[in-house]
Amino acid sequence: xxNAITLVNKKHINLWPAxxxxxxxxxxxxxxxxxxxQYIQTVLMFIGINIILSASLxxxxxxxxxxxxxxxxxxxxxxxxxxILSVLFFTKSPWxxxxxxxxxxxxxxxxxxxxxxxxxxxxxxxxxxxxxFKTRDDYLAIITIAANFIFVSLVNNLEFIGGSRGFMGMxxxxxxxxxxxxxxxxxxxTMVFSTLSVFLIRRLMRSTFGKGISSIRHxxxxxxxxxxxxxxxxxxxxxxxxxxAGIAGGLFxxxxxxxxxxxxxxxxxxxxxxxxxxxxxxxxxxxxxxAVVFTFLLEVMRPLQILKWVIIPLMLILLMQFRPEGLMGxxxxxDIFPKLKPYFKRRDL
Amino acid sequence: MSLLxxxxxxxxxxxxxAVSNLNYELEDGxxxxxxxxxxxxxxxxFNLVSGFYNPSMGEINYNGEVINGMAPHDVASRQIGRTFQxxxxxxDMTVLENIKMxxxxxxxxxxxxxxxxxxxYQTREKxxxxxxxxxxxxxxxxxxxxxxxxxxxYGIQRRVEIARALSLGPKxxxxxxxxxxxxxxxxxxxxxxxxxxHETFNITIWMIEHQMQVIMSLCDRIKVIDFGQEIADxxxxxxxxxxxxxxxxxxxxxx
Ligand SMILES: Nc1ncnc2c1ncn2[C@@H]1O[C@H](COP(=O)(O)OP(=O)(O)OP(=O)(O)O)[C@@H](O)[C@H]1O
Ligand SMILES: [Mg+2]
Numbered sequence: 001x002x003n004a005i006t007l008v009n010k011k012h013i014n015l016w017p018a019x020x021x022x023x024x025x026x027x028x029x030x031x032x033x034x035x036x037x038q039y040i041q042t043v044l045m046f047i048g049i050n051i052i053l054s055a056s057l058x059x060x061x062x063x064x065x066x067x068x069x070x071x072x073x074x075x076x077x078x079x080x081x082x083x084i085l086s087v088l089f090f091t092k093s094p095w096x097x098x099x100x101x102x103x104x105x106x107x108x109x110x111x112x113x114x115x116x117x118x119x120x121x122x123x124x125x126x127x128x129x130x131x132x133f134k135t136r137d138d139y140l141a142i143i144t145i146a147a148n149f150i151f152v153s154l155v156n157n158l159e160f161i162g163g164s165r166g167f168m169g170m171x172x173x174x175x176x177x178x179x180x181x182x183x184x185x186x187x188x189x190t191m192v193f194s195t196l197s198v199f200l201i202r203r204l205m206r207s208t209f210g211k212g213i214s215s216i217r218h219x220x221x222x223x224x225x226x227x228x229x230x231x232x233x234x235x236x237x238x239x240x241x242x243x244x245a246g247i248a249g250g251l252f253x254x255x256x257x258x259x260x261x262x263x264x265x266x267x268x269x270x271x272x273x274x275x276x277x278x279x280x281x282x283x284x285x286x287x288x289x290x291a292v293v294f295t296f297l298l299e300v301m302r303p304l305q306i307l308k309w310v311i312i313p314l315m316l317i318l319l320m321q322f323r324p325e326g327l328m329g330x331x332x333x334x335d336i337f338p339k340l341k342p343y344f345k346r347r348d349l
Numbered sequence: 350m351s352l353l354x355x356x357x358x359x360x361x362x363x364x365x366x367a368v369s370n371l372n373y374e375l376e377d378g379x380x381x382x383x384x385x386x387x388x389x390x391x392x393x394x395f396n397l398v399s400g401f402y403n404p405s406m407g408e409i410n411y412n413g414e415v416i417n418g419m420a421p422h423d424v425a426s427r428q429i430g431r432t433f434q435x436x437x438x439x440x441d442m443t444v445l446e447n448i449k450m451x452x453x454x455x456x457x458x459x460x461x462x463x464x465x466x467x468x469x470y471q472t473r474e475k476x477x478x479x480x481x482x483x484x485x486x487x488x489x490x491x492x493x494x495x496x497x498x499x500x501x502x503y504g505i506q507r508r509v510e511i512a513r514a515l516s517l518g519p520k521x522x523x524x525x526x527x528x529x530x531x532x533x534x535x536x537x538x539x540x541x542x543x544x545x546x547h548e549t550f551n552i553t554i555w556m557i558e559h560q561m562q563v564i565m566s567l568c569d570r571i572k573v574i575d576f577g578q579e580i581a582d583x584x585x586x587x588x589x590x591x592x593x594x595x596x597x598x599x600x601x602x603x604x
Contacts, residue, residue, distance in 0.1 A: 200464050207463045207470070208477055211446060212453050218439040224421035225399060225431050227454035227517060236460060 024191050031184050041187050043299055045255045048190035049248045050291035052197045054275035055284060056244035061273070062281035063205055064237045065217025066132065067141040070148030071245050072268030076261065077124040077151055078246020079253040082117030083170050084161065086254065089113070091172040095160065103176035110177060111189060114250040121246020122239040124151070129238035133231050148269055155261040166260030170253050190251050197244050202284055204240065213237045214282070245272075267309070274316050280326030285333040290326070352377050352521055352553050353398070358407030358417075360390075360397055360577075367393040369577040371407070375521070380547060380554045382568035384588075386597055390577040391557045392434060395523055399431050400424040412520065426454045430514030431523040434557075436506050438498040444509055445494040448481040451516035481516065487549070488512045504535040508542060515550060522546070524556040528563050540566055565589070573597065 027044065030036045036044075053071060060068045088096045090106040101109070127150070131143050156164045177185045204210040212233040215223040223230050253259045275294050279286030301308045319326070328336075355373035359366065367390045375381055383391050397404050398411075400421035409417040416424055425431075439447050456477075462470035485491050490512060498506050507527060514522055527543070528536050540563055547554055558564045564571060564585070571588045573581040575597040581588055588594055 203463050203466060204460070208449050208452060208474060209456055209458070209460065209463055211442070211450060214441070215439055215450055215453075218441050219437050221401075221421075221433075222437045222439060223450075224401075225425055225433075225437075226450045226513065227422050227425035228450065229420070229422045229454065240460075 045190045047295045048194035051194045052248040054287040054291045059241040068144040070144035071272040072264040073148035073151040074121045074242035074245035075249035076264035078117035078121035079249030081120040082250030083253045085113045086173045087169040117250035118243045118247035122243030125238040125242030168258040171257035280328035283328040286328030354410040356408045379569040382564040382571040385574040430519035452477045
């Protein structure tokens with residue numbers, strides 16, 4: 001079958017940029033045209049944030065085959081870091097005083113503030129990555145829960161950033177940006193970051209480098225015997241995963257304008273787990289799809305209030321009982337609709 | 350010059366001495382057999398050499414370098430290929446992807462190159478795929494490149510696993526019971542296959558095997574261990590007629 005190589009070299013049209021760019025422009029047009037109200041915008045932003053959360057958790061739980069249940073903790077680290085940076089640089093606040101930079105500069109620097117949160121969260125991921133060298137499965141799962149608790153309790157006890165009362169002022173940064181240009185900035189950046197996250201994860205998991213992460217799930221001993229430095233790959237997986245969770249956290253903080261530690265407790269982590277298992281472990285399109293479905297479900301259940309915490313775990317139970325492989329198994333959309341393949345496949349290789 | 354030299358190696362698991370004062374010397378280009386009853390410590394010797402355990406005592410010298418204490422992936426990157434008693438292919442990856450993994454330690458690009466899909470990344474990935482395809486062609490496995498191992502017959506999986514070990518470009522190939530689980534017909538084929546591998550790649554092969562037919566028809570030299578200790582070492586004819594060996598295999602009552 002020598003078409004293995006030729007098939008690979010054939011030039012495919014890549015429709016991804018057109019589909020995504022077009023979609024984003026349509027949404028933007030609808031927002032500016034007043035068709036999409038504030039509420040729908042907020043739902044769209046939550047979809048974007050949830051896409052980042054489920055796709056990033058999928059790196060560890062799906063592709064690497066470990067069971068991390070502390071994703072909310074890394075989201076917290078990113079949320080607080082970028083919120084503090086945001087308030088410190090762009091706003092006048094009773095906690096941190098006058099802004100260090102002219103507030104209007106946020107228009108350019110806002111994405112850096114979000115990325116800053118992601119970087120700090122990535123390093124927070126080391127708290128789990130290093131124990132994972134020697135610890136696996138249930139024991140590692142317990143460590144991830146512990147890490148989640150550590151981050152929540154830490155912030156609860158840091159009075160200078162509000163402790164359990166929470167932290168606010170991020171909306172002022174957004175207002176400063178909107179003063180410069182009347183655009184839905186949080187929506188734009190949420191769309192940009194969620195699209196980028198999915199693309200980066202896709203590239204990572206398709207590269208021979210990233211396959212080192214899935215080689216750990218299938219057989220860690222094989223991985224070592226074939227020269228894969230599994231400790232390094234665990235660090236990469238955990239840091240990319242928690243870093244992206246941090247970016248989601250930063251966006252979340254700026255969408256809401258207010259955060260407190262309990263927004264990122266084990267409940268948040270459970271939401272992330274539901275999304276990953278709903279979509280299918282190791283399926284990136286599954287993660288995206290389930291983030292959309294799950295966000296809608298949450299909105300529909302909003303009137304039920306606390307009862308949603310009966311329904312979400314119940315969903316998890318039913319899911320594990322009747323479709324443990326999730327909506328997509330570990331397939332991608334293009335596996336289910338092979339006709340789509342030529343349009344969404346990468347061109348090289 | 351010897352390719353692998355083991356000096357006075359001992360390994361204990363708690364109170365159990367699995368390998369005891371073992372000496373070994375493998376020369377370039379030959380085929381060696383390591384045999385012994387169940388639980389004799391054969392796999393443990395392999396695990397020690399490939400870096401899964403650090404010997405309690407002794408030294409392992411490979412290609413002029415002390416390798417005991419190194420992590421398994423560091424040992425692998427020094428060109429030692431290995432298979433396992435139970436097939437350990439990556440079931441969820443295609444045969445091609447299984448083979449490509451041998452480049453992981455010498456990718457020549459990093460995470461940033463992956464994210465930005467740099468020229469360097471694209472060139473390297475292409476080279477890796479081509480190299481892996483070439484190897485599959487040598488093994489006449491090209492047709493199976495995009496199959497998953499679980500969909501292949503057991504005998505073929507064994508061959509793929511050996512091909513994967515060889516994709517590291519090893520000087521030494523270690524096979525742990527390659528004939529385990531094979532039918533009689535497959536065993537005959539395996540013997541020819543190993544001969545072919547040995548001639549084609551011009552490497553040293555070191556194998557553990559319970560099937561005497563395989564050991565006797567392939568090995569230049571055989572070492573027998575029991576309870577972690579060497580009880581005999583010699584050419585196949587010497588081993589076949591050694592009373593110690595017969596005793597170890599058949600128990601005291603047999604002689
Ligand atoms: N990780 C371990 N911890 C404790 N004991 C071990 C470990 N690995 C092996 N052993 C013990 O060491 C001894 C040698 O085991 P080993 O697997 O090397 O035998 P073997 O010669 O390969 O046997 P077989 O022919 O059945 O594969 C056995 O008694 C085994 O129970
Ligand atoms: Mg064994």
